Amino acid sequence: MTKKEKGMRSHCPVNYGLEMFGDRWALLILRDIIFRGKRTYGEFLKSEEGFSTNILASRLENLINAGILQRSKDKDDGRKDIYSVTEKGLDLIPVIFEIVLWSAKYDAESQAKRIPRLVELIDKDNRSLSKSVREKVKRGEAIVKDYLD
Amino acid sequence: MTKKEKGMRSHCPVNYGLEMFGDRWALLILRDIIFRGKRTYGEFLKSEEGFSTNILASRLENLINAGILQRSKDKDDGRKDIYSVTEKGLDLIPVIFEIVLWSAKYDAESQAKRIPRLVELIDKDNRSLSKSVREKVKRGEAIVKDYLD
DNA sequence: TAGATTACTTGCATATTGCAAGTTAATATG
DNA sequence: CATATTAACTTGCAATATGCAAGTAATCTA
Incomplete structure (x- = not known):
């Protein structure tokens, strides 16, 4: 059972969505990937809404734990991580x-x-x-x- | 210019939605009205997710300021306020x-x-x-x- | 091998949340 | 008409989350 599931307030379908992405930041990361083709931490940081570095890191972690994003290594540049959307995220x-x-x-x-x-x-x-x-x-x-x- | 509009991070349409209802509570109020026919503060308070009284009050105010809800007096019971959804909220x-x-x-x-x-x-x-x-x-x-x- | 760059983490001040208790006005009860 | 209830908040305060600045480790680049 994940951290999110332990703290789940209810299994109402509206609430489930809110538990997964109901804050002021999570969907901006998805927007950046889907609309703008971004894929790295540094690219998300440049978004006009202005992520704090700690908030961005925590939201990426949350979305990965929620099964919405996945992280992989950049083959060409070992410093970079590539974030991509899972099927659950694409939905x-x-x-x-x-x-x-x-x-x-x-x-x-x-x-x-x-x-x-x-x-x-x-x-x-x-x-x-x-x-x-x-x-x-x-x-x-x-x-x-x-x-x- | 409302409080929200002053603090608007951007006019990206995804962000606009997040500014209006992007938290863990706002859409639960709409759910209660739309799916369950609730209409008063006291009814919202009984929701299984457990609103704190101050959070509920602040979210109702936010949604009214956002033009998503409107408040009126209950004709039959002067103690009660009736919250209903505007056209913007129905959308x-x-x-x-x-x-x-x-x-x-x-x-x-x-x-x-x-x-x-x-x-x-x-x-x-x-x-x-x-x-x-x-x-x-x-x-x-x-x-x-x-x-x- | 010295200097960038990337993806974070840490510290700390401020803001928001959550819980409990209190307040005000209107209604119901005896 | 006095008292108790009810509805809708407000207030106080501890705990948590946010935002900003600075620091760190691993990897590339010159």
């Missing part, structure tokens, strides 16, 4: 997309305005878009750049 | 449903197992289900009971 793409859609609707200054075609596709068919995005992420491709107008 | 139903779907898949002990028909409907067509659930929530109906087998 969060539809969740993230729904959040994007909601924010695009309600944040007047949303950066989502830079990717109107992507927002439109999410709105039309989140599931099938998620499926194709999943394959791109598996290949290590960033997806935002494909939709910048 | 979070698809987000919550995707979380439910993900948790149903990965939490072996998920309570989602008690509502397999609902999970199936989310999987088939989140959007159209969300639309009909939205109307039920507006009428103050709880939805979980409809799907308990």
Whole structure:
């Protein structure tokens, strides 16, 4: 039984999600990987929201313990670790997309305005878009750049 | 400019969502209203995850400031306040449903197992289900009971 | 082999959380 | 009408989490 499971408040499905990624940082790491193709600690650190080094380290650990991320060594540079998304993590793409859609609707200054075609596709068919995005992420491709107008 | 907007880390749509409801409590309040038809402070307090009174009060305030909930007086009992979901809050139903779907898949002990028909409907067509659930929530109906087998 | 670079860890001040108890206003009871 | 309950908080305080700056170990680079 993992640390998370021991402290689980309930097995309500909403709560389970909150226990796994319900904080102000975890989904930003997934965003960085999925939308922007980032894969190393140093790349995450550069995110505009400004991770503290200790917070980033703890969140990476949490996500690995949750089975959402996995860590491996960079073959070409032994100093680097590569973080990638597991199948369980890839299944969060539809969740993230729904959040994007909601924010695009309600944040007047949303950066989502830079990717109107992507927002439109999410709105039309989140599931099938998620499926194709999943394959791109598996290949290590960033997806935002494909939709910048 | 609200407190939240002043402290906004970025206008990335993923981040905007996290700023609004990215903690371990906010979505539980929405769950209580949407799935269980709760509407008062005292009802939220009884949730199995165990809100502290101060945390519940602060989260209700945050959600009102975020435009997701609204507060009104109970006509029949002047001691009670009624919390209800705004249109902006109702638009979070698809987000919550995707979380439910993900948790149903990965939490072996998920309570989602008690509502397999609902999970199936989310999987088939989140959007159209969300639309009909939205109307039920507006009428103050709880939805979980409809799907308990 | 001296200097970067990467991925952390550590220390410490501040902020947030969680638990218990107290407060205020409205309603129910005798 | 006086008293007890109830509802929705607020307050105090200890414990935990966060944020910033600095430090460290392993690996590359010149």
